Amino acid sequence: NAGVTQTPKFQVLKTGQSMTLQCAQDMNHEYMSWYRQDPGMGLRLIHYSVGAGITDQGEVPNGYNVSRSTTEDFPLRLLSAAPSQTSVYFCASSSRGWASGATDTQYFGPGTRLTVL
């Protein structure tokens, strides 16, 4: 099993450009989430999905879109990148998630380091 994979590992964008961060998992997990990690801020939840076709907003959803057409994939889209979106982005998956009251292990990908100039 590859676990949770993220691509690309590094990305530099100019303000206003769009891009999609890819996330895939091969553990047949229902829950998938996107977080951003900034110095001194910890991880903040952007969007999450409790299953294919279902997504919901987290703490900091503005400027980001998600969709979940398959169990395996959960891409994060930046429609018009801004310097404030410079961050390290982590995708995570779990069999069940906090929304169902479960405490299953959340597995994180290796992250994408994004710089917006």
Add this chain to the structure above:
Amino acid sequence: TQLLEQSPQFLSIQEGENLTVYCNSSSVFSSLQWYRQEPGEGPVLLVTVVTGGEVKKLKRLTFQFGDARKDSSLHITAAQPGDTGLYLCAGANPDDMRFGAGTRLTVKP
């Protein structure tokens, strides 16, 4: 302002010393998790606590969940250089998942 406050922010100790790091909140959580993160990698789950007053031990690591389910502590006995990393706590409720900013621990040989 962080919903979960972790202290200290930085901690540098010698191998063999004991340490405790804290995770405090004014909010009640259904469960609380501790993660360790190494540079360039994603966080890795260490433990989940769900019951107020619960204590869990993982080799040299002891985790405690406060009686009111608002705070938690992580105690490491006889720290080793391999314990070096960023320790994150995360509190979960059915409608939310929040992380603290972390404690960056360095254990010197």
